Amino acid sequence: MKVFTAYEYLESRFDLKTRDPYRPYFLVQRVLSAGITILHLPLSFLAVLGWNLLYLNIIIGFSRDVVYRKWRYLCCVSSTQKQQMAVIFGGMFLAFLIILNFLPLDISLKSA
Numbered sequence: 001m002k003v004f005t006a007y008e009y010l011e012s013r014f015d016l017k018t019r020d021p022y023r024p025y026f027l028v029q030r031v032l033s034a035g036i037t038i039l040h041l042p043l044s045f046l047a048v049l050g051w052n053l054l055y056l057n058i059i060i061g062f063s064r065d066v067v068y069r070k071w072r073y074l075c076c077v078s079s080t081q082k083q084q085m086a087v088i089f090g091g092m093f094l095a096f097l098i099i100l101n102f103l104p105l106d107i108s109l110k111s112a
Helices: 005-015 022-049 055-070 077-102
Strands: none
Touching: 005 022, 022 055, 022 077
16 A cells, blocks of 8 residues: 555545544553653662662653664664664563572472
């Protein structure tokens, strides 16, 4: 169909009146998605390390925004998704190591 976005598809399949109501919905969806994406990492640090949630939100939100803006113009969507996946797996691996660090070394099984 040679369309690049869902909006182009809606406009070609139906008309402009069908496409326009979905614009605010998409914007709200993107804002909520970005908010959840930024908030879940500081909540993890808060639960594991007990760091200040306000400072974590500011630092992670700012760094995510700066990194995203820098890479957005340098990479296409596919490579950006690969980089995001690498960051997510790196964060999961780091969180796993931090959790392992807090576990006691001597784990003995006691009968009840």
